[in-house]
Amino acid sequence: MQKVLVIAYYWPPAGGPGVQRWLKFTKYLPEMGFEPIVYVPENPSYPIVDEKLLEEVPEGIKIIKQRIQEPYAWASLFSKSKTKTISSGIISEKNPSFLEKLLLWIRGNLFIPDARKFWVKPSVRTLSKIIQDEEIKIVITTGPPHSLHLIGLELKKSHQLDWIADFRDPWTSIGYHKKLRLSKSAQKKHKRLEKLVLSSADKILVTSNTTKKEFEAITTTPIQVITNGYDNEWEPTELDKDFTISHIGSLLTGRNPKALWKALSELVLENEEFKKVLKIQLAGVVGEEVLKSLEGLGLTPYLKHLGYLSHNKVLELQRKSQILLLLEIDTEETRGIIPGKLFEYFSAKRPILAIGPTDWEAGNMIKTANAGIVGSHSDTDTVKSVLLDWFDKYRVQELNCMSKDIEKYHRRELTRALANYIQWELS
Known part of the structure; x- marks a missing residue:
């Protein structure tokens, strides 16, 4: 050779x-x-x-x-x-x-x-x-x-x-x-x-x-x-009982999704059933400003900070989560950033909520693969509407992801x- x-x-x-x-x-x-x-x-x-x-x-x-x-x-x-x-x-x-x-x-x-x-x-x-x-x-x-x-x-x-x-x-x-x-x-x-x-x-x-x-x-x-x-094959996994929204990797100041936290805070106040089952799972390093944002909006009780997880544990977490969160800094320089976890998100076959810059290459890939929804850092109403729609599907066990054409990855x-x-x- x-x-x-x-x-x-x-x-x-x-x-x-x-x-x-x-x-x-x-x-x-x-x-x-x-x-x-x-x-x-x-x-x-x-x-x-x-x-x-x-x-x-x-x-x-x-x-x-x-x-x-x-x-x-x-x-x-x-x-x-x-x-x-x-x-x-x-x-x-x-x-x-x-x-x-x-x-x-x-x-x-x-x-x-x-x-x-x-x-x-x-x-x-x-x-x-x-x-x-x-x-x-x-x-x-x-x-x-x-x-x-x-x-x-x-x-x-x-x-x-x-x-x-x-x-x-x-x-x-x-x-x-x-x-x-x-x-x-x-x-x-x-x-x-x-x-x-x-x-x-x-x-x-x-x-x-x-x-x-x-x-x-x-x-x-x-x-x-x-x-x-991705290098793992999808396998049937029992989903979390809670309405889990999971982010994998470093979540520092620039990626802080304030529109998402605001939407979740409003849903907690408006929907008693949503309040009972919400769980925000963050695996990896989490910045102080992110934690302060969650605290300021009353979301700390719903936070589960998992710290760094082994790659095997990450794969398991992705397959079990109700929603997977993909975030990127809202700048022109980050439009071409495609986080490595995106492809494992694809293989987990769970809905992806992506929040990033306009014309984000990773966001366009999500749309093409029919793997989730892409929003902006400033659009609280759209993020809230998506979450509410997915929560209604979660309640009747119909929150699924029909991703397509991901084998090439x-x-x-x-x-x-x-x-x-x-x-x-x-x-």
Whole structure:
């Protein structure tokens, strides 16, 4: 089989959505005639850990590990609670402290493109020998962190190989870049590195059509959209007895769905039966402003904050919930963001209530799949009307989801598209 070197930062036991994409690609690539060799850090600083994901690592896969210098280790000496927030590039509060502002300035201006930049040179040295020993002709880098693309860039300069740069998220247009307090020179350096990577790679992978369009304005390098997906098969599950509305993943200030909380608060006051069975389930990190919004509207008694759940528990929660909640920040920059959980929501076959920006790519996918309703952050009346309609169906056990044409998002089918893309690049 043709060997493919995959350079990744997020790998089990890392939790969260960033690890799933290449964990699943490497699972199915051998079926398509490719042997993945995975290169990951030996001592990473993961904001979320899910030990259960180690059980999903494909048996027999070759994994090479290299030590990495993690600046977030010393940042934790100052504020352990802030470290995870900074490492994900997001400010969770509207009024960040002086320390958080300082750490973000350091992150944005001294660590370009990100804090894993110190892994580039030692990785190039290690991988150069491996490329020769293993006779590797295909290298794939996946970011963020986008420092990993600089590894691919250097390897491309010194070896005869095909390099594919996979962007799970955009680079300079990602929303949190505006919060990193970047100087003008730092902004220019990010832009320069982004263009250099996009122009030097042989092929580019992206997860949304919006990102593809954005990159096409920067480079003529071929770009392929391969979304994230799901890898579990649907099975009949007993639904929650309560009217559960469940959100999976981080729910920080920017995604706070105030229109939804207001609609739920009004329904609780107006409908005694609704009040008795409502349950709001939030799995993952929840921002203080979100909790304050719920408290201010009298919804705290209906909240069940589950914290971080293992991936297996998440799948079970999705299948049992009456309604699944998908949220995105209401900005132009987020129109192309397609949360990885969307595809597992599809496979759970429960109605999706999505609230996000106008012309949201994920929202359009939900409409196409007939998998739910898409609303805006300001439209309380529409959200309330939808909830009331779904509640009436829930009461007579007829709240169902008739999603269609989602098989194309199965990880095996997505890997088949990846294999075709790699093969086309070799021809």
